Amino acid sequence: MMADPTRARMLARLLSGESRTAGELAQAAGITPQAATSQLAQLQDAGLICLRAQGRHKYFALADADVAHALQALAMVAERDGVQARWQRPAYQPLKHARRCYGHLAGELGVAQFNMLLARGYLHESDSGLRLTEAGRQWLDGLGVPVPPPRGRLAYRCMDWSERQDHLAGPLAKALLNHYLHAGWLRAGPESRALLATPAGLARLLPMIEG
Template sequence: MDIGPKIAQVAALVGDPARANMLASLMDGGALTASELAYVSGVSPPTASGHLAKLSDAGLLSLEKQGRRRYFRLASPLVGHMLEGLAVVAQDGPARHRNHWRGGEALRNARTCYDHLAGRIAIAIADRLVERSCIVLDEDGGEVTKAGHAFLERVGIDLRGASKRRVFCRPCLDWSERRPHLAGAVGASLLRHAFDRGWVERIRDSRALSITSAGKEGFAATFGIKPAIEEGVVAPKA
């Protein structure tokens, strides 16, 4: 677990305004010369040269000599993705994801994730469905098996209306638990089903859901899941 220092090294590199400007102006995949980069980053050529050396040494930029010029570009798509990640967080920074975790533990147990169910309960459901061969998941998609269709129909989860425009079954990485849960049409139907039966209720105006006593029975009967969900305090990790 000494990934931290490595991350810091890269981030520190990107963390200088001059270097960040250089990288940002290369994000479209184009190539620029050392002097052009000095200009866009607002520093003198000597300073830019130093920065470029650091970025190249770290493997963030690749260099192509052409006569007396040197063209720099991002060393790989990975670098581009990393910058995008930073840009996204930088863009809607504090504003958008404030209060994301209000509701604390309740949010980890059960919540909505767009139009489907997320949190521990959702993962438990996904696990059981996989275990019973009702669905198959891999890293870029999922599918409902024949047995799965039969099962879902038997328990009264309606899939017909949903299958038109949306991907049928998709895993969605659960942030709080870092395990996949079900998204896509199947995930959406499941949530609707749970609402219809009164298994879950919205808490205040957050994304958190509370599992009703009817829900406890319902989830247990339908999927064989005990929502073993202590209300209590947030448990610190170690």
């Protein structure tokens, strides 16, 4: 199901974690809306995507984080030969620097954020996984980011597609990225998963993560 180029392009478009209409996915795949309807039905029947109706509009999204991780893993295996050359291409540079990965921050900034959280003791790693420390709670409070409600794992590692290192995933990672976007520190491109740092982001976000 994932191997078909048309469906693969649709799934890749949904890897940001955002919901898209059939028309948007048809455009991303380079096919007609009528052809997209059939492809999306197959993906839905396979349990890879889910459908949410809102009024007259229908929105499609990846079924869950497991599907997103499977797509990431397949991309890493497919590109393990010559991966460095691919990510040095100008067209890939924005994605390499910062991008959405199922709603959390990935790329160079995502890896830097995760390393910062560990280095400053905001997250503690144990045999049971990543745990938010009291220092981490105070840091989030200072940012104005509420701690997500405890539903499963709050935070966990996710191998980064371009960097081949871990970035942060889970509800905490999504809350942080949402804050960066709402604060205007990062701006999402209309046709790409790439995230661009705004002047405010360069002043606030980059020193916080990379400093």
